[in-house]
Amino acid sequence: MRTQRIAPGAAVLGLLLLPVACGDDGGSSGGETITLYTCVSDTTVEPVIDAFEEANPGTEVDLFRAPTGELNARVAGDVRSGGLRADVVWGCDPLTMQAYVDQGLVGGWTPGNVSEIPARFRTADYVGAAVLYLVAVHGDDVEPPQEWSDLTGPDYADGVAVPDPAFAASALGAVGYFEAESGYGLDFFADLEQGGAVQVSSPDEVASGVAQGAYKAGITIANSAYALQQDGSPIGVVWPRPGAVAIYGPVALATDSEGLAPAEDFITYLVSQEGQQLIGEVGSYPTLPGVPGPTRPEDAPVVYPDWPAITAGQEDLLAEYQQIFGG
Numbered sequence: 001m002r003t004q005r006i007a008p009g010a011a012v013l014g015l016l017l018l019p020v021a022c023g024d025d026g027g028s029s030g031g032e033t034i035t036l037y038t039c040v041s042d043t044t045v046e047p048v049i050d051a052f053e054e055a056n057p058g059t060e061v062d063l064f065r066a067p068t069g070e071l072n073a074r075v076a077g078d079v080r081s082g083g084l085r086a087d088v089v090w091g092c093d094p095l096t097m098q099a100y101v102d103q104g105l106v107g108g109w110t111p112g113n114v115s116e117i118p119a120r121f122r123t124a125d126y127v128g129a130a131v132l133y134l135v136a137v138h139g140d141d142v143e144p145p146q147e148w149s150d151l152t153g154p155d156y157a158d159g160v161a162v163p164d165p166a167f168a169a170s171a172l173g174a175v176g177y178f179e180a181e182s183g184y185g186l187d188f189f190a191d192l193e194q195g196g197a198v199q200v201s202s203p204d205e206v207a208s209g210v211a212q213g214a215y216k217a218g219i220t221i222a223n224s225a226y227a228l229q230q231d232g233s234p235i236g237v238v239w240p241r242p243g244a245v246a247i248y249g250p251v252a253l254a255t256d257s258e259g260l261a262p263a264e265d266f267i268t269y270l271v272s273q274e275g276q277q278l279i280g281e282v283g284s285y286p287t288l289p290g291v292p293g294p295t296r297p298e299d300a301p302v303v304y305p306d307w308p309a310i311t312a313g314q315e316d317l318l319a320e321y322q323q324i325f326g327g
Contacts, residue, residue: 026278031058033265037066037075038090040249044130044284052269052276057243059262066171068096075100083256087263089272090129090251091168094307094315097250101125106252108279111268121287122218128248130268130284134203135244137210137225138217147241148184151192153219158196161206161215162189165321168202170221170247175321176310177245177303189324194227197326211235223283226295243301248287317323 038045049061064074078084084105091097116128121128136145143155151160154273165172178184184299200206206218207225209293211233225237251270258264269275276286280293310317
């Protein structure tokens with residue numbers, strides 16, 4: 001059986017008709033097929049799957065990859081039709097994954113090598129396989145912001161773009177960090193809005209908008225900004241004080257798949273030295289300390305959101321934020 005790659009543009013109406021069962025061997029001879037749901041980019045997830053399959057002959061990975069919103073729709077459709085059809089879920093933020101845990105869909109197991117990953121990137125139900133960093137991007141003709149608060153100043157008036165936390169969970173994590181940070185709070189976003197800042201859908205849209213000259217600066221993810229910069233876009237990338245906001249992407253085992261060896265092996269591989277090295281090589285930031293990854297300035301400051309606090313108060317947080325920038 002050939003590994004099936006399901007494009008994110010697949011019609012949502014047809015999702016419930018797919019006859020995929022967790023752990024189904026798909027008719028392959030002497031092997032098993034596991035199903036992976038993820039929002040991680042193809043440039044990262046495809047090489048990881050290929051390497052895992054090569055190291056585990058007879059095991060194949062069926063992939064459904066889509067942005068977090070579409071992934072949530074897929075999971076909700078599964079639940080309505082009888083249960084989660086994935087064996088492994090590799091998410092892009094802890095908030096989304098914790099929601100799946102709270103529904104009893106994933107969790108209850110982590111691999112034996114999980115202790116190698118810093119405690120801030122894992123819980124008893126899931127473990128971080130990669131990290132996104134929210135950084136500042138600016139046009140080459142604009143003074144680089146040294147602190148996040150600089151974006152509220154006159155140099156950036158009517159020229160800042162921010163991602164929508166209702167669309168991008170990474171942006172919600174950043175809002176949660178700033179809300180709790182002394183000297184910032186939600187007043188930081190109110191000051192941005194009063195200075196003419198605009199809200200766009202995603203961090204990628206922020207980066208591309210700055211690259212095209214539509215905005216002077218903005219909040220985006222490091223991967224997107226550096227990729228555009230390396231392609232020749234006239235932009236700069238800054239990790240402002242008090243720090244770039246780290247958003248880790250967790251991976252979890254479906255509760256119905258506990259004991260399914262290939263699914264557990266896949267998660268173990270993701271956070272192993274070998275898997276983390278590959279994740280770094282293909283352009284994502286690994287969670288395992290000491291493993292090289294994409295560009296990160298020496299001594300770049302990094303801050304970490306309080307995920308349990310954000311999870312507990314995210315509805316109120318988002319509602320308060322939307323009073324500033326709207327829904």
